[in-house]
Amino acid sequence: MGIPEKTETIVLSRIDVGEEDRIITFLTRDEGLLKAAAGGAKKLKGGRAAAFDLFVHSSIQFHVSSKEGKLTRVRSVEVIHPFLDIRTDYPRLCAASYLAEHVAHCVQEADPAPAVFDLLLFCLHQLEDGADIYRVLCIFDIRLLRELGMSPELEHCMVCAEAIDQEAVISPADGGAVHPGCSKPSNLPVLRAGEVRVLNFFARKRIGSLGNLKTDPESSLRLFKALHPFTVHHLGFEPRSFKMLGHGD
Secondary structure: OEEEEEEEEEEEEEEEEEOOOEEEEEOOOOEEEEEEEEEHHHHHHHHHHOOOOOOEEEEEEEEEEOOOOOOOOEEEEEEOOHHHHOOOOOHHHHHHHHHHHHHHHHHHHHHHHHHHHHHHHHHHHHHHHHHHHHHHHHHHHHHHHHHHOOOOEEEEOOOOOOOOOEEEEEEEOOOOOEEEHOOOOOOOOEEEEHHHHHHHOOOOOOOHHHHOOOHEEEEHHHHHHHHHHHHHHHHOOOOOOHHHHHOOO
């Protein structure tokens, strides 16, 4: 027999199976990634059905089978926060999808990642509260890289080792910030020294304080564009939702 478990979850994706069931991919606080079958989910009404919508934060009791390869079954669910406003706003839906795709790619089943759970939850709340989308994505990327041990070096040039006190690019190949004069010609965005300091703030400060530092929309977009090639290079992955945000081919 399997053992009933209970944990906080965030829905990352869902797939319809047959006429009634769904397979839901959750990020859990205690168990890492979890794929579970929700029997009859397509026929549920009201709040219980909403528990399996994208990005919903819930407390779920599930039943893990002792049989290898058998899907976990959802036993009961209590919605904590539905993030409905995100799902009804297309740009924010795309941004949340970007977060979810990254998490599903980077977190493994049965490998607890509570810091990534807290990061995703923080970013979803920021999106719902109307924060600039690209500031949220930038915070997410730099903190995810940090949790995975792939943070870019931002205080010193990776070529000349001098302090970054002027403009810089974030070089994927060099592993961090590089003075424009030290880098090979490229189409990487050039950041002002103050913008590099903002990125460093996002990387190092307590997550709860990150919402206090505001950036103007133009600077937020420039920060995201500067960091994104580094993120793709080191994670070996680019979410499909990146194009939904209006980028890519």
